[in-house]
Amino acid sequence: MKDEKPPTRIQKKNREVILDAALEVFSQEGFRGATLDRIAKVAGLSKPNLLYYFSSKDAIHEALLRGLLSTWLDPLRAIDPSGDPVEEIMGYVRRKLALARDYPRESRLFAIEILQGAPRIAPVLSGELRELVDETAGVIDGWAAAGRIAPVDPRHLIFSIWALTQHYSDFDVQIRAVLGDGDPFAGAEIHLEAVFRRILGGGPSLSGVN
Amino acid sequence: MKDEKPPTRIQKKNREVILDAALEVFSQEGFRGATLDRIAKVAGLSKPNLLYYFSSKDAIHEALLRGLLSTWLDPLRAIDPSGDPVEEIMGYVRRKLALARDYPRESRLFAIEILQGAPRIAPVLSGELRELVDETAGVIDGWAAAGRIAPVDPRHLIFSIWALTQHYSDFDVQIRAVLGDGDPFAGAEIHLEAVFRRILGGGPSLSGVN
DNA sequence: CTTCGATTTGACCAATCGGTCAAAGGGACG
DNA sequence: CGTCCCTTTGACCGATTGGTCAAATCGAAG
Numbered sequence: 001m002k003d004e005k006p007p008t009r010i011q012k013k014n015r016e017v018i019l020d021a022a023l024e025v026f027s028q029e030g031f032r033g034a035t036l037d038r039i040a041k042v043a044g045l046s047k048p049n050l051l052y053y054f055s056s057k058d059a060i061h062e063a064l065l066r067g068l069l070s071t072w073l074d075p076l077r078a079i080d081p082s083g084d085p086v087e088e089i090m091g092y093v094r095r096k097l098a099l100a101r102d103y104p105r106e107s108r109l110f111a112i113e114i115l116q117g118a119p120r121i122a123p124v125l126s127g128e129l130r131e132l133v134d135e136t137a138g139v140i141d142g143w144a145a146a147g148r149i150a151p152v153d154p155r156h157l158i159f160s161i162w163a164l165t166q167h168y169s170d171f172d173v174q175i176r177a178v179l180g181d182g183d184p185f186a187g188a189e190i191h192l193e194a195v196f197r198r199i200l201g202g203g204p205s206l207s208g209v210n
Numbered sequence: 211m212k213d214e215k216p217p218t219r220i221q222k223k224n225r226e227v228i229l230d231a232a233l234e235v236f237s238q239e240g241f242r243g244a245t246l247d248r249i250a251k252v253a254g255l256s257k258p259n260l261l262y263y264f265s266s267k268d269a270i271h272e273a274l275l276r277g278l279l280s281t282w283l284d285p286l287r288a289i290d291p292s293g294d295p296v297e298e299i300m301g302y303v304r305r306k307l308a309l310a311r312d313y314p315r316e317s318r319l320f321a322i323e324i325l326q327g328a329p330r331i332a333p334v335l336s337g338e339l340r341e342l343v344d345e346t347a348g349v350i351d352g353w354a355a356a357g358r359i360a361p362v363d364p365r366h367l368i369f370s371i372w373a374l375t376q377h378y379s380d381f382d383v384q385i386r387a388v389l390g391d392g393d394p395f396a397g398a399e400i401h402l403e404a405v406f407r408r409i410l411g412g413g414p415s416l417s418g419v420n
Numbered sequence: 421c422t423t424c425g426a427t428t429t430g431a432c433c434a435a436t437c438g439g440t441c442a443a444a445g446g447g448a449c450g
Numbered sequence: 451c452g453t454c455c456c457t458t459t460g461a462c463c464g465a466t467t468g469g470t471c472a473a474a475t476c477g478a479a480g
Contacts, residue, residue, distance in 0.1 A: 029326065030243050112322070191363050198409050429472105445459090446456080
């Protein structure tokens with residue numbers, strides 16, 4: 001039943017080069033806006049050579065998304081239901097922010113895909129992602145019910161984490177334009193640390209507010 | 211010095227129709243991904259007819275962005291330095307969220323433009339927008355210094371408001387996939403109301419947390 | 421009804437799109 | 451050195467791109 005040949009050294013390298021170039025282009029232009037010529041030029045290969053390694057533009061894009069999705073969902077899986085609630089959630093925030101800082105192209109590719117209606121990953125969103133969120137939401141709900149964090153809609157809390165962390169990579173240009181020089185992520189780290197600690201609450205004295 | 215002819219009734223209507231169609235297409239595909247044929251079909255006009263009203267694809271896109279930017283910046287201008295700090299900021303949050311709910315195409319157009327490096331609006335970002343943010347940051351800083359809201363980096367607070375509100379329109383597909391049926395904005399309103407009140411703090415008892 | 425400018429369109433253009441193909445080049449192994 | 455297969459490419463294809471143009475049509479004022 002095995003008819004797969006083991007990939008050559010050169011195959012492995014060129015596939016990587018192509019996917020890296022495709023990530024660069026797709027994440028800036030979207031699927032329709034990206035062109036094979038551009039990807040080929042960035043990869044330093046000829047266009048027919050691209051199509052020797054990937055059968056079509058769609059195939060490149062699909063391979064890119066497939067490789068991205070697991071990386072993107074992993075941090076959510078790393079939340080430990082038996083850990084300290086605040087620290088577990090703060091850890092997730094930090095992991096997500098690090099992802100946004102270290103893999104801005106991946107973040108943008110994902111963002112542009114969703115913005116354009118996510119036609120190619122819709123099944124994953126309403127399948128794997130939804131299940132994972134439901135699961136995590138249950139954990140967070142348990143923490144809130146036990147009074148270990150302030151009451152909060154767990155799903156919208158997760159959305160907030162996604163929004164606040166991805167914003168720093170996806171809207172990078174806007175943020176740098178407003179802030180001027182310097183690394184926005186330094187300020188972001190401090191800010192999000194404070195913000196989420198306040199959201200999750202320090203304990204009992206929260207309901208007496210205002 | 212005036213050489214502008216007053217626009218005909220039919221000119222006004224068709225320009226609107228074209229810009230509306232262009233908003234639809236540009237906000238889904240980005241600049242490069244959008245095609246004149248598509249815009250023409252959505253507008254119900256022939257392609258040469260488009261180019262009778264706008265001299266080029268660029269011209270349509272530019273007109274669209276120009277019209278959008280003021281609308282997009284207005285809510286920030288509406289913050290009243292002499293008002294109640296928490297209510298002023300909460301009002302801004304609500305206005306931004308309403309904008310995201312009622313004008314999702316405009317929100318996505320803006321998002322896709324920034325994602326692609328904002329080559330056409332970079333001057334506005336580092337000019338008008340930055341000044342406006344600086345100004346508002348000063349106001350917020352004053353409120354924080356006076357102890358009327360919890361201490362917070364004003365610029366990152368503004369980023370947070372942008373991120374959390376726009377997320378609900380820009381990532382609409384993902385949110386609906388995770389939440390299932392129903393209007394995400396209903397939950398968003400309640401969630402953001404609670405979240406930002408906690409961020410802004412209820413008063414003096416916040417520093418005793420943890 | 422006629423006139424004249426505003427409006428609309430079919431036909432067309434060069435450039436670029438994704439993709440094909442046959443032929444040439446390269447590298448490991450005998 | 452020769453062979454065989456993996457790799458690379460120049461030339462090319464039909465379709466689509468943004469944009470042009472002359473001719474046809476429309477609509478309001480006389």
